[in-house]
Amino acid sequence: MSQEVISRNQIDNRLRRQVYQHFIDTGRAPTVLDLATKLDLTAEDIKRSCQRLSEQQSLLVKPGGCDIWMAMPFSGAPTPHRVKIGDKEWYAVSAWDALGIPVMMKSDALIQTVCGDCGRPLEIEISRNKVAESSHLFHFAVPVRDWWDNILYTSSTMSLFDSDAHISNWCSKHGVEKGVVMTLSDGWKFALAWFEDRLDPDWRWRSSGEIREIFASLGLTDEFWRMT
Numbered sequence: 001m002s003q004e005v006i007s008r009n010q011i012d013n014r015l016r017r018q019v020y021q022h023f024i025d026t027g028r029a030p031t032v033l034d035l036a037t038k039l040d041l042t043a044e045d046i047k048r049s050c051q052r053l054s055e056q057q058s059l060l061v062k063p064g065g066c067d068i069w070m071a072m073p074f075s076g077a078p079t080p081h082r083v084k085i086g087d088k089e090w091y092a093v094s095a096w097d098a099l100g101i102p103v104m105m106k107s108d109a110l111i112q113t114v115c116g117d118c119g120r121p122l123e124i125e126i127s128r129n130k131v132a133e134s135s136h137l138f139h140f141a142v143p144v145r146d147w148w149d150n151i152l153y154t155s156s157t158m159s160l161f162d163s164d165a166h167i168s169n170w171c172s173k174h175g176v177e178k179g180v181v182m183t184l185s186d187g188w189k190f191a192l193a194w195f196e197d198r199l200d201p202d203w204r205w206r207s208s209g210e211i212r213e214i215f216a217s218l219g220l221t222d223e224f225w226r227m228t
């Protein structure tokens, strides 16, 4: 690997971590100026790094600019998925991503979302690294091999429902083939495996093999979870 690529990767890694830290500290997405100031880099360096990470879909920038819009699980724009920890609050990209915020922060949390079908308000309580039992169900509509075709579309379909009947109802109303239904506690285990190490200093985007290992460790081995 050339020195140039190494230093580019280092910048991207520092930037990604600072984006998360800014979300955690302030509850909102950082601007290019926020990042340039904090990382002691030029705005051009920040924009190029944001562009690279955006192309990998590690984060998304606002249309027409380079300010951060989303860094999964955090959303800088309002969504129906709020995560409350103490007196702070964040928006999550999806109902399932909302679990990633207390996982990353290793905190108790209250998540407020809505049933993907009927819009009924639903709450999820996280306490002592466990999710409070409930009959709510996650639905994953997009097979894994298509997740990164458009991560925003994929995330927008990772919803929570108050019943299996409402998942079926939503799929039939919107012409979406029913995907994988997961209990809340299995969704929590999945979020733990996915987000637990996201703030580690040497975290990097996982290879296909590493992602497959995570799925296998959770028993997610059927066609839906295949990478290709």
Ligand SMILES: [Zn+2]
Pocket (backbone or CB within 6 Å): 115, 116, 117, 118, 119, 120, 161, 162, 163, 166
């Ligand atoms: Zn419902």
